[in-house]
Amino acid sequence: MRQNPSFTLASEEGVKRLVREHPWATIVSMTDASGLVASHYPVLLDETADGIVLLTHVGRPDDLVHELGRHDVLVIIQGPHGYVSPGWYDANPAVPTWNFVSAHLHGTPELLEPDENLRVLDALVDHFEGRMPEPRGMRSTPANAAYAERIAAGTVGLRIPITRFVAKNKMSQNRPDETVDRIIAELDGDGPYASPALAAEMRRTHDALRAARAA
Numbered sequence: 348m349r350q351n352p353s354f355t356l357a358s359e360e361g362v363k364r365l366v367r368e369h370p371w372a373t374i375v376s377m378t379d380a381s382g383l384v385a386s387h388y389p390v391l392l393d394e395t396a397d398g399i400v401l402l403t404h405v406g407r408p409d410d411l412v413h414e415l416g417r418h419d420v421l422v423i424i425q426g427p428h429g430y431v432s433p434g435w436y437d438a439n440p441a442v443p444t445w446n447f448v449s450a451h452l453h454g455t456p457e458l459l460e461p462d463e464n465l466r467v468l469d470a471l472v473d474h475f476e477g478r479m480p481e482p483r484g485m486r487s488t489p490a491n492a493a494y495a496e497r498i499a500a501g502t503v504g505l506r507i508p509i510t511r512f513v514a515k516n517k518m519s520q521n522r523p524d525e526t527v528d529r530i531i532a533e534l535d536g537d538g539p540y541a542s543p544a545l546a547a548e549m550r551r552t553h554d555a556l557r558a559a560r561a562a
Contacts, residue, residue: 348451348513353521356514362399362450365426365514366392370474372403373423376413384412390422390507391467391474399452399509402467410503415456422452422507429542431519435533436526446530448548450514456505464504465496518552527553 356362372390377383386409393400401422405413413420428447459467469485476482486492519527527549534546 348449348515350513350515351517354515354517356448356450356516359399361516362424362452362512362514363392365424365448365450366390366399366401369424369426371425372401373425374403374405374413375421375423376415376418378412378414378418380414381412386413389471389475390424391470393506396508399512401452401454401507401509402470402505403507404464404467404471404502404504407501407503410458415503415505416458419453419455419510420507422454422509424450424452427542427544427548429534429545430540431530432533432540435530436522444517444519446517446519446545446549448514448516448518450512452507452509452512454507454509456507459504459506461499463506464502465499467504467506468495468499468502516552518549520552520556524553524557 356365370389370391371387373385373387375383375385386405388403388405390401390403393402405415409415426448428445428449431444431446433441433443472485473482476484484491485495519530522530531546531549531553533540534542534549
């Protein structure tokens, strides 16, 4: 991912926040047998670990297709993104752009033993079910637990310690405040490119920049 100093997201905590808020990941491997392969799975952070460590699973035979454990993988996390029209700037000549926040995380997966895999699956389900009015845990009843243990055999748990990352937070940091405010208003509106999530991400970024300038 090409970097620009104005848009670099170098903070480990910033990347962790991105993973927490946008846990749907693309996992890319360069394999000996098939070349480039990609799959999509939810991920969690191992909050007890130092650095950035991801916990996830794949369905068999993706473990073999990706040759997991033999090579580094690239895990792509994509946050809010969207089109920004030059009509939202001013009368000066301009071209459109695309604002986004994304992280590319690199590491070699560690394959988990079946009992560890089951714990990761449990944690994934609890994480997402926790928002439901009546959460349904993977092992919330004896019947659910028995079913979960059967289907867990068709999955492989992964722990991915991240050894390096490149992340980018492109939120119109190169534009004056009045232009940024117009872009946020358009994204918060009801037009064809409205995106409240992107507006919120831009607001977070520029609130931090303005606070830093005022300090």
